[in-house]
Amino acid sequence: MTVTTRSSSDYRHPILEYIRQDRLPHIFCSACGIGTVLQAFANALRSLNFDMDRLVVISGIGCTGRASGYFESDSYHTTHGRAIAFATGVKVANPNLKPVVISGDGDLFAIGGNHFIHAARRNVDMLVLCVNNFNYGMTGGQMGPTTPDSAITVTSPDGNIEHPFNLVSVAAASGAVFVARWTALHARRLTKSLEKALQKKGFKFIEVVSPCPTLYDRYNRHGSGLDVMKRYREISVIRNFTDPMKAEIDYRTRIVCGEFVDTEKPEFTDLLASQAAELQKR
Amino acid sequence: MLTRQERAPIVPEEESNTKWRIVVNEDWCKGCGFCYTFCPREVLEKSDKFNTKGYYPPVATNIDRCVGCGLCEALCPDFAIHVEENEEHSKRGGK
Amino acid sequence: MQKAVLTGEMFTQGDIAAAEGALAAGCRFFAGYPITPATEIAERMAYRLPRIGGRYIQMEDEIASCTAVLGASYSGVKAMTATSGPGVSLMNETIGLAAMTETPMVLVNVMRGGPSTGQPTEASQSDIMQAKWGSHGDYEIIALIPSSVQEMFDLTIKAFNLSEQFRVPAFVLADEIIGHMRERLVIPHEDEIEIVNRKKPTVPPEEYLPFKAEEDLVPPMATFGDGYHFYATGLTHDERGYPVMDDETQLALIPRLCDKIRKNSAKITEAKTLETEDAEILLVAYGGESRTAMRAVKDARNKGMKIGLFRPVSVWPFPKEQLKEAAANAQHVIVAELNYGQLVGEVERVIRNEVPVHLIPRVCGSPHTPDDLMKEIRRRIK
The missing domain is CATH 3.40.50.920 (Rossmann fold)
Incomplete structure (x- = not known):
């Protein structure tokens, strides 16, 4: 039997050089998908041999908002919803930097929704990685902008009556040059998309559907986090370049995954630089 | 009580002549079950012993079947499992 | 290429003087949102910054403007925004974050009548307390009040210098009278303008503690991209910058954030x-x-x-x-x-x-x- 059990001090996981090891184990619940997403991101950095001096990981508030604190790079934890606005300041002030925003659905699309659509519209070079768990986890499982129709949360105890956002559709309509959706089960494909996005210039958006076994999935009787991952295996289909408007996301029927948008558009800080260069010649 | 840093590593169990070795950090495992559930080769199983936090980490009961695909590693939300090549195996000229 | 410091005399408006003061202080980033009676500052910056190697961006609201300024400041560029009371109401969230993460930044508030939309085109001085108490929690800021077009220029430079020295948000609290008044402005030669820059770490990255203060209660500030790989958070944090929720950490942090201004007030106050x-x-x-x-x-x-x-x-x-x-x-x-x-x-x-x-x-x-x-x-x- 070749299972080696080691204590933390001499444990050498290949991604750990990208992670603040003195902060592990992380705060996420058992079977929460955020950790898997963070690992996928670290794996993408590793396979690209990404220049860590140029990376700035930025997050907002919430469970996923804690992500920035785990990366061994420059990193900043903003107030609720403001990660993208901060990242815009970083990128415009120093275009050599590579801001990556990792945050949750409530942070990015409720309180931060305005910043999201406008950064996408401007096509500011940044990667936005959204862990969508359909509720506000850190505050105890309230409904949010992606909570599905009739889902139970502590603030929709009789079933959610609001129409949820389809995040990939919002991103595409706002002007993102790269848009993808995966579930936490698609860790490998997610890593590939992250690699692609990290090498592409402009506003990139990747949604990762993730279990929240402690709150959302428990209130909605989806079973354990493992059960939710099994359900993802049953219902997810990969349809690259499907129209994001039609990229269905329904736990009862199916979740359409894949890379939906991959296009080119002049990037904001490049445009700023070329305009400034012209003006300075005068 | 010993702290996490002070605790001595648990000595690896008997090595077999397999190409792959699965390394588990029991301290970090939160027992989600992703690794042994989604392993395509049924290499891993849930252990019958729990860790200090009360979670059941995985054990590789079928390491000979492991092809080193690393899915267990990729899915683990807690960075608590990874797959490495078994140097002993290479030294012995194994493929 | 235009000059950053327009040495000489001019007959101009207070808002323009604030913009020129910022440029003379080394400001190379402005993020803002249109609002009466501060818009002329943004307009001037939109025209001037790209011509002198800086960057102007008009954000989607004041929250974003102030947050982008923080991002720029952490990226090593002196940065500011300008607004009026209603804009400050929105920026207060981020002013708290700037105080907590000890971010140098300058905010010009050209005050108009309030509350709410109030009297957009009329003068007022009703944001004096807002500047100090606008965000939640215990913290300190610096606020300077100009009384002439010349002081709009001079005090904007001073606001940058103090903000850099103490790693704290600094306000220029102008009223609409000064913002829109036109009078003589004398801009000195570049070499005659005193410029203060933030302290940088002198230790190698592995020894750097981003929130460990020196004797003046101010920690040296690394910049994104310098290789220091630090983490900053609006949560209560220890010297490493890591969130820690215990009493000792809060007791070490919050009094210092206040005392770095209170105990250094002799170096800041002016009348x-x-x-x-x-x-x-x-x-x-x-x-x-x-x-x-x-x-x-x-x-x-x-x-x-x-x-x-x-x-x-x-x-x-x-x-x-x-x-x-x-x-x-x-x-x-x-x-x-x-x-x-x-x-x-x-x-x-x-x-x-x-x-x-x-x-x-x-x-x-x-x-x-x-x-x-x-x-x-x-x-x-x-």
Whole structure:
């Protein structure tokens, strides 16, 4: 039997050089998908041999908002919803930097929704990685902008009556040059998309559907986090370049995954630089 | 009580002549079950012993079947499992 | 390429002077959102910054503007925004974050009538307390109040310098009168302008503790991209920058954030006086209102009345010692301000019932006339 059990001090996981090891184990619940997403991101950095001096990981508030604190790079934890606005300041002030925003659905699309659509519209070079768990986890499982129709949360105890956002559709309509959706089960494909996005210039958006076994999935009787991952295996289909408007996301029927948008558009800080260069010649 | 840093590593169990070795950090495992559930080769199983936090980490009961695909590693939300090549195996000229 | 410092004389507006002051101080990033009566600052920056190697961005709202300024500052660029009271109301969230993560940044507030949308085109001084108490929690900021177009320029530079020195948000609290007034501005030669830059770490990255303060209670600040790989958070954090929720961490952090300003206040505070040495009645006024007060002092002195003027230039921290000195011989203190009583409370705290403190408030767009002030002076002089 070749299972080696080691204590933390001499444990050498290949991604750990990208992670603040003195902060592990992380705060996420058992079977929460955020950790898997963070690992996928670290794996993408590793396979690209990404220049860590140029990376700035930025997050907002919430469970996923804690992500920035785990990366061994420059990193900043903003107030609720403001990660993208901060990242815009970083990128415009120093275009050599590579801001990556990792945050949750409530942070990015409720309180931060305005910043999201406008950064996408401007096509500011940044990667936005959204862990969508359909509720506000850190505050105890309230409904949010992606909570599905009739889902139970502590603030929709009789079933959610609001129409949820389809995040990939919002991103595409706002002007993102790269848009993808995966579930936490698609860790490998997610890593590939992250690699692609990290090498592409402009506003990139990747949604990762993730279990929240402690709150959302428990209130909605989806079973354990493992059960939710099994359900993802049953219902997810990969349809690259499907129209994001039609990229269905329904736990009862199916979740359409894949890379939906991959296009080119002049990037904001490049445009700023070329305009400034012209003006300075005068 | 010993702290996490002070605790001595648990000595690896008997090595077999397999190409792959699965390394588990029991301290970090939160027992989600992703690794042994989604392993395509049924290499891993849930252990019958729990860790200090009360979670059941995985054990590789079928390491000979492991092809080193690393899915267990990729899915683990807690960075608590990874797959490495078994140097002993290479030294012995194994493929 | 245009010059960053437009050395020479010009006849210009307060808002333009603030923009030029910022550029002279080394500001190379501006994020803003249009708002009366501060928009001219953004307009000037949109024109000037790209021509001198800086960057202007118009954000989607004031929250984003202020947050982008933080991002730029952490990326090593001196950065500012300009707005009015309603914009500051939105920015207060991020001002708290700037205080918590010790971010140098400058915010010009050209004050207009409030609350809410109030009187967008009219003058007011009703954001004095908002500047100090706008965000939640215990923290300190710096706020300077210009009383002329020249001071819009000078104090914007000073705001940048103090902000860099103490790693704290600094306000230029102008009122609409000063923002839109046109008068002579003299811009000195570049070499004559004192510039202060933030302290940088001198230790290698592995030894760097991003929130470990030095003797002056200010930690050296690394910049994104320098290879220091640090983490900053709005959560209560230890010297490493890591979130820690225990009493000791909060007890070490919050008093320091306040004390780095309170204990260094002698290095920050500034006040101007006019004829205070023998003043039996001390007028206290600032910003546009102090121009009226200066005239009232001259008129009263011409009539043989012993009147003096105390004008706080730094309002936060408040120049307590300077006020005590100016009020040494006063029998009455009269505070004239363009609000319904804000700084008067701070004056009362310093005067401590030793002599009566009277308020002449004014809450409609135009300032007091010298006659309004004379009327109050005559009531008090017996």
